Amino acid sequence: MQRHPTIGRTFAVNLVPPFDADTARQKVRAAQDAWNTRDPLLVARAYTPDSVWRNRSEFIRGTGEIVAFLTAKWEREHRYVLRKSLWAFGDDRIAVRFQYEWHDDDGQWWRSYGNENWEFAPSGLMARREASINDVRIAESERRVDPLSTHEIPTE
Template sequence: MKNQKKTLPPFSLEDAKLKARLAESAWNSKDSNKISLAYTKNCFWRNRDEFIKGREEIVEFLEKKFKNELEYKLIKELWSYDKNKIAVRFAYEWHDEKNQWYRSYGNENWEFDENGLMQKRLASINDIKINKEDRKLLWETDIRPDDYPCMSKLGL
């Protein structure tokens, strides 16, 4: 991503798309501390059946996640936005320690404070087993290249 401006609410369409892409890139870096800085200090998360509060718990959650979800690659796509809220859909691929591959599909609802930091993240996610050869998120670097197809073009 070349354009790394700080986006503040109320969001435009371009701001919302940029927020989604920056979040995707941050998560693909797998740098838990860096990722946590996009959230308020007391941010509230619901991730599947887990409830997480604050940056410290976010870092702990992410470190555990990236330790268990190996070769993690994520793609996000803007679904909807309004003022200080953004909804995205996403898919990510990973494998466990037994080399069983998964594709996880989900939706996230985000709410931002006046400084553009996320203060609420609600995520619903489902996992399906896939074969290694059925993977679609195959870029070589951590960050998805700008010319790599989006979720819709990948049929996700």
């Protein structure tokens, strides 16, 4: 499995609720960095063992299903690169907006736009993740998420 250039980053950020603006941003950045590794086992460590997800129209529960879902996702989403940005936060919840770009087996590029709502256990692990995502077909020349950059979502 190919790794993202940010692999050297620290992902296990021990941040627990209640969140303030700084800790919420750190939590979002840690999630972005972990997902950009495309390592399902590493990503799954950020969730409670019984974490509940809705990803688009798919419902996922627990570590085993999370790992299986992410494995299948990154087998079909090639050169995946993600940017997240804090949208709102409160106590044990964080809302983010995100964009990621990838191409399919046929070489068609996509930009996926979405919003996520996260709910955390007292341990700081995510207990619930609700994601709504829309895909837009793009040309490779239209890519704007730089895989070597760590900036938030591009504004244009």
